[in-house]
């Protein structure tokens with residue numbers, strides 16, 4: 641379904657600031673796979689997601705979704721393949737548009753139609769039903785500006801929007817990291833539900849190892865632009881945070897003082 645084959649990316653090559661962010665990385669995801677991605681700061685996790693989303697051109701290698709070479713497609717053609725939620729709750733929604741306008745935009749993403757076509761009564765009803773699932777009372781605030789919502793509410797809305805069009809792949813980049821623990825837990829459970837109900841193939845970056853073990857059916861650990869450890873469903877069900885810490889210390893050059901990684 642998704643195949644990342646031999647992908648490398650170096651920032652500022654040949655200068656003192658040279659950074660090899662992805663190093664001949666290969667990763668295959670099957671239909672419905674939910675892969676959690678962990679690794680130290682600077683391991684290349686966000687770069688991997690940026691490469692898969694097509695936001696970042698890679699130096700070498702290929703990224704295919706359903707056999708289509710997406711890293712060469714223009715933005716509007718790629719949009720239908722990708723759903724994405726970032727760490728920053730402000731990134732996924734437009735604050736000056738209402739909740740229903742944001743949802744309409746998400747629905748029409750990748751289609752060549754105007755905003756107005758998205759706001760039929762039937763569609764409003766559908767939006768209401770979807771919002772009610774979040775259990776945040778947003779279904780009664782369809783015409784409220786999104787800028788008035790809390791970070792957690794916006795992140796929940798971003799998730800709904802990203803999942804709306806049944807993207808071929810959902811990319812989640814530390815999307816609960818900026819929220820307080822209670823909101824993070826809520827957004828995590830909404831994530832699980834949207835991914836499960838949509839049967840979405842998902843790549844989720846997290847610094848929280850407990851979350852990385854609990855969610856999804858596969859786990860990968862990255863270091864210096866490579867995948868250095870991988871657990872499949874069977875291995876992951878037995879995995880503990882201590883096991884991951886041990887794997888991490890086994891990696892040459894990694895230090896346990898990396899507090900962010902310890903979640």
Ligand SMILES: Nc1ncnc2c1ncn2[C@@H]1O[C@H](COP(=O)(O)OP(=O)(O)OP(=O)(O)O)[C@@H](O)[C@H]1O
Nearest residue numbers: 651659660661679680681682683684685686687688
């Ligand atoms: N736009 C950029 N320009 C220059 N260097 C970059 C850029 N983006 C990433 N890098 C470098 O590439 C490497 C990988 O960064 P990346 O953000 O992918 O790591 P990460 O695993 O997501 O880290 P973190 O957990 O800290 O977010 C780092 O050395 C980083 O400094």
